[in-house]
Amino acid sequence: xxxxxxxxxxxxxxxxYTGTEVSSLILxxxxxxxxxxxxxxxxxxxxxxxxxxEDYKVKVVDNLNLIRNQKxxxxxxxxxxxxxxxxxxxxxxxxxxxxxxxxxxxxxxPAIDLNISYILTINKTVRDHVFKLGVPKHKIIVxxxxxxxxxxxxxxxxxxxIKNVLVLSNKLSVEKQTVIESVINQLGxxxxxxxxxxxxxxxxxxxxxxxxNADLVFTIxxxxxxxMFCGRIPILFDENSTQFTDGLVDTGNFDFLKENGxxxxxxxxxxxxxxxxxxxxxxxYKQGExxxxxxxxxxxxxxxxxxIVDIYNQAIKNFKKKQLSKKNNEILYHLIRSVEEARFYxxxxxxxxxxxxxxxxxxxxxxxxxxxxxxxxxxxxLSNRVNSLNEKIFQLKLDLNKIKNSRYYxxxxxxxxxxxxIK
Amino acid sequence: xxxxxxxxxxxxxxxxxxxxxxxxxxxxxxxxQYVTIHESKAYKFWRKIQSCKKxxxxxHFLNHKDVNF
Numbered sequence: 001x002x003x004x005x006x007x008x009x010x011x012x013x014x015x016x017y018t019g020t021e022v023s024s025l026i027l028x029x030x031x032x033x034x035x036x037x038x039x040x041x042x043x044x045x046x047x048x049x050x051x052x053x054e055d056y057k058v059k060v061v062d063n064l065n066l067i068r069n070q071k072x073x074x075x076x077x078x079x080x081x082x083x084x085x086x087x088x089x090x091x092x093x094x095x096x097x098x099x100x101x102x103x104x105x106x107x108x109x110p111a112i113d114l115n116i117s118y119i120l121t122i123n124k125t126v127r128d129h130v131f132k133l134g135v136p137k138h139k140i141i142v143x144x145x146x147x148x149x150x151x152x153x154x155x156x157x158x159x160x161x162i163k164n165v166l167v168l169s170n171k172l173s174v175e176k177q178t179v180i181e182s183v184i185n186q187l188g189x190x191x192x193x194x195x196x197x198x199x200x201x202x203x204x205x206x207x208x209x210x211x212x213n214a215d216l217v218f219t220i221x222x223x224x225x226x227x228m229f230c231g232r233i234p235i236l237f238d239e240n241s242t243q244f245t246d247g248l249v250d251t252g253n254f255d256f257l258k259e260n261g262x263x264x265x266x267x268x269x270x271x272x273x274x275x276x277x278x279x280x281x282x283x284x285y286k287q288g289e290x291x292x293x294x295x296x297x298x299x300x301x302x303x304x305x306x307x308i309v310d311i312y313n314q315a316i317k318n319f320k321k322k323q324l325s326k327k328n329n330e331i332l333y334h335l336i337r338s339v340e341e342a343r344f345y346x347x348x349x350x351x352x353x354x355x356x357x358x359x360x361x362x363x364x365x366x367x368x369x370x371x372x373x374x375x376x377x378x379x380x381x382l383s384n385r386v387n388s389l390n391e392k393i394f395q396l397k398l399d400l401n402k403i404k405n406s407r408y409y410x411x412x413x414x415x416x417x418x419x420x421x422i423k
Numbered sequence: 424x425x426x427x428x429x430x431x432x433x434x435x436x437x438x439x440x441x442x443x444x445x446x447x448x449x450x451x452x453x454x455x456q457y458v459t460i461h462e463s464k465a466y467k468f469w470r471k472i473q474s475c476k477k478x479x480x481x482x483h484f485l486n487h488k489d490v491n492f
Contacts (some may be wrong), residue, residue, distance in 0.1 A: 047435060065463065128481040197480055288449055350476065366426035367454060368426065368428075368429060369425070371425075371429045372425065372428055372432060373434055375429060375432035375433055375435075376432065378436050379432065379435065379436050382436060382440060382443060383439065384447060385443055385490060386439065386442060389443070389444065389447065389450055391444040392450055393446065393449055393450050393453060396453040396454065397453065399457065400456060400460075401451060402462055408465070408469045409460075412463070412466075413467040415465070
């Protein structure tokens with residue numbers, strides 16, 4: 001094995017099991033498995049996912065300023081805001097940016113040249129979009145999502161006819177929910193609904209059981225790939241910022257749909273209840289195993305991680321330091337400060353508005369809502385104190401290191417030792 | 424459900440309070456080290472050397488030819 005790398009991985013947020021957050025977890029897990037050292041940065045952290053990262057022996061931070069003196073070989077960045085931040089705090093660090101889509105703002109390519117080595121895109125459609133924005137072709141590499149085959153696998157065989165349905169969505173609109181419910185009722189199917197839209201978020205390690213208990217899964221993107229890893233058939237009918245859906249996935253349309261990340265936007269179909277019913281008539285349980293093989297070939301994490309490490313090494317080898325222009329430096333500074341100021345005030349305004357509840361003892365509060373709010377703001381207050389203490393400790397360590405590494409300090413230490421010996 | 428959530432939040436805050444205590448201790452330990460160094464004779468002597476060096480390097484000082492060493 002080549003020399004292990006020290007990698008900084010970022011994602012704008014990490015507090016629930018949605019697309020890029022899950023990708024971050026799998027990426028870090030498999031990088032660690034390959035023996036690389038990983039530090040993960042996100043401004044918005046949730047305890048559960050941080051715990052998972054820590055179980056993988058990944059250090060998690062929410063403030064890049066605190067680690068700006070640490071040495072990294074490369075930064076694997078997700079989301080444009082993180083790209084600005086990484087370049088601001090690490091001016092000479094090779095960086096790759098992984099773009100997961102072309103609709104969300106966070107997935108847009110940064111507006112200024114940040115000396116990014118490669119833009120990685122999860123499929124060819126995103127690649128074409130990035131190319132149209134003016135990124136040179138040699139800087140764009142298609143790097144597909146990685147899916148954990150240790151977490152998603154066939155636990156039991158799929159039924160020959162559809163009996164159980166899983167609706168797996170974080171954003172499903174009411175209109176689409178109504179269509180799904182109507183189809184389920186008409187066919188008399190058993191259904192389970194999970195995802196933030198149903199207020200029923202499930203841990204990623206339990207998702208495999210939910211998928212294996214179903215034959216058909218209403219979902220898109222990563223959920224569709226995970227379903228195929230479990231030998232299940234996905235139907236691409238979920239919220240995707242458009243009115244379009246793609247319907248049932250089979251081996252015939254797999255390669256076409258994959259180039260749009262199974263987002264449901266490839267065929268530009270507007271599906272009604274009847275269209276879904278028509279699609280479901282094409283259900284063939286044998287497709288489950290065939291789709292699984294295709295999905296494994298394209299998204300299996302063990303293979304994908306080797307590809308990404310090769311890309312890292314290439315980026316490190318070809319990296320040339322480049323100073324940002326004076327104008328871009330100014331813009332970068334303003335962007336970073338804007339993000340930090342906005343974050344501070346969004347928290348502070350809530351603190352100010354609920355100051356009446358905050359000062360009270362929790363036992364004196366009558367309603368559960370008040371108690372929850374009280375604890376939430378207590379948490380914010382505690383987090384702020386933790387952050388400020390971390391900053392102080394960081395500064396103290398920096399000062400002490402400076403002193404302890406100085407010639408005079410070393411001389412003094414030697415003098416003290418000598419004094420002891422003489423005594 | 425809400426009761427469960429409140430319990431979770433309370434326990435999460437408790438964890439954070441514990442972390443805060445650890446951090447306070449760590450900060451105190453570092454500050455003590457800092458103070459020990461600052462109050463040492465060696466450090467005071469070093470500061471004096473630094474300030475002398477600064478004074479000697481000051482062009483304003485060097486221009487005064489009549490300074491009696």
